[in-house]
Amino acid sequence: MSRVALERSTHGLILGLVGLLVVLAFISLTIGPAGLSPLAALTGLIDGDGAAGLIVRSIRLPRTLLALLIGATLGLAGAALQGLLRNPLAEPALFGAPQAASAGAAFVIAFGYAGATSFAVPVAGILGALVSIGGLVMIAGRRASLTVTLLAGLALASFAGAATALILNLAPSPYAALEIAFWLLGSLEDRSNDHVLMALPFFVASWLLLGINVPAFRALTLGEDAAASLGVDIDRTRLMVVVGVALGVGAAVAVAGSIGFIGLMAPHLVRRRVGSDPARVCLPASLLGAVLLIAADIGVRLIPSNPNATAIELKIGVVTALIGVPFFLVMIFAERRALEGASS
Amino acid sequence: MTASGDLACLKTANLSVRLGRALVVDGVTLELRAGELTALIGPNGAGKTTLVRALAGLLRSTGQILLAGKAIGELSARERARQLAYLPQGHVFHWPMSVAAVVALGRHPHADAFSPLTEADRAAVERALAATATDKFADRAVTELSGGERARVALARALAGEAPILLADEPTASLDPRHQLVVMGLLAEAAHRGGAVLAIVHDLTLAARFAGRIIVMERGRVVADGAPRDVLTIKLIAQVFGVEASISDSDVGAIPILRRPL
Numbered sequence: 001m002s003r004v005a006l007e008r009s010t011h012g013l014i015l016g017l018v019g020l021l022v023v024l025a026f027i028s029l030t031i032g033p034a035g036l037s038p039l040a041a042l043t044g045l046i047d048g049d050g051a052a053g054l055i056v057r058s059i060r061l062p063r064t065l066l067a068l069l070i071g072a073t074l075g076l077a078g079a080a081l082q083g084l085l086r087n088p089l090a091e092p093a094l095f096g097a098p099q100a101a102s103a104g105a106a107f108v109i110a111f112g113y114a115g116a117t118s119f120a121v122p123v124a125g126i127l128g129a130l131v132s133i134g135g136l137v138m139i140a141g142r143r144a145s146l147t148v149t150l151l152a153g154l155a156l157a158s159f160a161g162a163a164t165a166l167i168l169n170l171a172p173s174p175y176a177a178l179e180i181a182f183w184l185l186g187s188l189e190d191r192s193n194d195h196v197l198m199a200l201p202f203f204v205a206s207w208l209l210l211g212i213n214v215p216a217f218r219a220l221t222l223g224e225d226a227a228a229s230l231g232v233d234i235d236r237t238r239l240m241v242v243v244g245v246a247l248g249v250g251a252a253v254a255v256a257g258s259i260g261f262i263g264l265m266a267p268h269l270v271r272r273r274v275g276s277d278p279a280r281v282c283l284p285a286s287l288l289g290a291v292l293l294i295a296a297d298i299g300v301r302l303i304p305s306n307p308n309a310t311a312i313e314l315k316i317g318v319v320t321a322l323i324g325v326p327f328f329l330v331m332i333f334a335e336r337r338a339l340e341g342a343s344s
Numbered sequence: 345m346t347a348s349g350d351l352a353c354l355k356t357a358n359l360s361v362r363l364g365r366a367l368v369v370d371g372v373t374l375e376l377r378a379g380e381l382t383a384l385i386g387p388n389g390a391g392k393t394t395l396v397r398a399l400a401g402l403l404r405s406t407g408q409i410l411l412a413g414k415a416i417g418e419l420s421a422r423e424r425a426r427q428l429a430y431l432p433q434g435h436v437f438h439w440p441m442s443v444a445a446v447v448a449l450g451r452h453p454h455a456d457a458f459s460p461l462t463e464a465d466r467a468a469v470e471r472a473l474a475a476t477a478t479d480k481f482a483d484r485a486v487t488e489l490s491g492g493e494r495a496r497v498a499l500a501r502a503l504a505g506e507a508p509i510l511l512a513d514e515p516t517a518s519l520d521p522r523h524q525l526v527v528m529g530l531l532a533e534a535a536h537r538g539g540a541v542l543a544i545v546h547d548l549t550l551a552a553r554f555a556g557r558i559i560v561m562e563r564g565r566v567v568a569d570g571a572p573r574d575v576l577t578i579k580l581i582a583q584v585f586g587v588e589a590s591i592s593d594s595d596v597g598a599i600p601i602l603r604r605p606l
Binding site for chain 1: 450
């Protein structure tokens with residue numbers, strides 16, 4: 001880590017990311033099968049009149065808002081988990097959180113306990129994520145190595161995946177099962193403002209729970225004992241982060257399916273610019289998460305898919321995994337000494 | 345010295361700690377006084393680290409711990425942190441933050457967590473950096489430093505809170521001879537400025553040389569407590585450490601010379 005990165009102000013980066021978000025959000029509002037001109041899309045957004053207004057306000061706007069909210073939530077969740085565990089390789093998807101949330105959400109949908117925009121879906125997703133993140137933080141405990149943590153995450157993710165497969169098998173309607181299987185791949189296609197309203201309270205709660213623990217993440221750079229001696233309540237911090245990550249990831253999965261690796265990539269890229277102080281990482285990581293997800297969502301709409309199946313877009317969860325997994329492998333390569341040392 | 349007085353910053357009475365089923369600290373009664381550097385010595389597994397962690401309020405214990413006249417349980421974590429700084433073993437820094445940022449973490453118990461450092465905070469950080477001669481590399485990443493430099497940064501962090509009590513767990517472990525002397529000298533200075541300093545030390549020579557007082561632990565109990573000359577006797581070193589020693593009088597005190605294991 002260079003000296004420059006340690007001291008460089010985060011203001012410029014934050015402003016730059018906000019600017020980028022505005023531009024990307026605008027682009028996101030102007031593309032779609034309806035073929036509106038950018039000007040028509042903008043006037044449609046502002047006055048809401050006519051077909052353009054309807055398309056932009058009730059089809060494109062929720063999609064853009066969800067990409068923004070989910071990206072920001074996942075970026076912050078990754079940074080917070082990394083702050084709690086003092087490890088740059090921590091990421092909700094590696095801990096089985098989206099997979100477990102998917103299992104919870106799939107369960108209530110497949111068995112008809114709830115419609116797709118009912119609050120029961122995010123609640124079930126959050127419970128699933130809570131089990132996996134809570135289980136993982138318990139296993140990681142005070143001193144477990146990163147290797148143990150990642151292996152436990154792998155086990156939890158595999159188990160959640162199997163549970164989801166079982167639910168799909170047992171689902172009363174095979175058509176519903178297919179729908180769920182696609183939804184699980186992660187997509188922002190055809191989401192409505194109801195989805196935004198359903199997930200928003202959980203996202204806000206997640207941001208608050210994670211945000212107020214930023215000072216604790218800083219103190220934790222000294223280890224748990226030293227942080228506790230400085231007045232940080234470690235148990236409370238751990239609980240708040242587990243619940244905060246579960247709320248964010250569970251609600252994200254409930255509206256958009258499984259989208260991974262934003263929480264790994266965003267904080268890592270931010271650290272290269274502003275250094276590793278968690279106080280400097282969390283907000284930019286959240287903004288960059290939003291940027292990454294909006295960009296990916298624009299990408300899936302621009303990448304041409306099979307013309308015989310024009311209705312099917314590339315799934316955004318597939319895109320984030322296709323980029324995120326090689327990214328993760330490169331990070332493992334860079335961190336392999338710490339991993340082999342087996343104590344974090 | 346009488347058991348009373350304003351000088352007693354931290355007092356324990358019949359303090360015991362269980363870890364699982366084991367009674368690791370067994371009825372310890374002691375007091376730390378302002379202006380005194382106390383060395384806590386004892387063989388591995390004697391319960392030194394556990395005692396210090398209990399004094400820092402990090403472990404559940406029975407008996408009594410009084411901090412500035414109040415039971416430690418009655419203080420909030422923040423109030424406790426303002427009274428007492430704890431420097432754990434190993435000088436751990438997980439993130440490559442700057443030295444100045446790490447030392448400023450010592451102000452955590454004073455600052456409103458989200459407001460920037462006040463002038464008073466900044467001044468305290470400057471004093472801690474200067475006292476440990478870490479100000480020269482204050483803008484470097486802690487993870488790039490040598491072991492000796494890291495030890496000084498860790499100590500600066502503990503000093504920055506300017507708490508009246510400092511507990512240090514093996515602050516000289518894995519340091520070269522020069523840095524062992526530097527760190528012990530800094531602890532002695534902190535005591536000289538009026539702090540009550542307790543340091544776990546394995547090197548009996550360092551303990552005899554720098555500490556005004558030595559507490560010896562064996563199997564969870566305090567078996568000796570007093571001036572180095574009175575505590576570090578040939579008999580005690582044989583009994584507690586299982587080492588044959590001789591004592592050499594020098595201009596820096598009565599220094600034990602360890603001869604062979606018994």
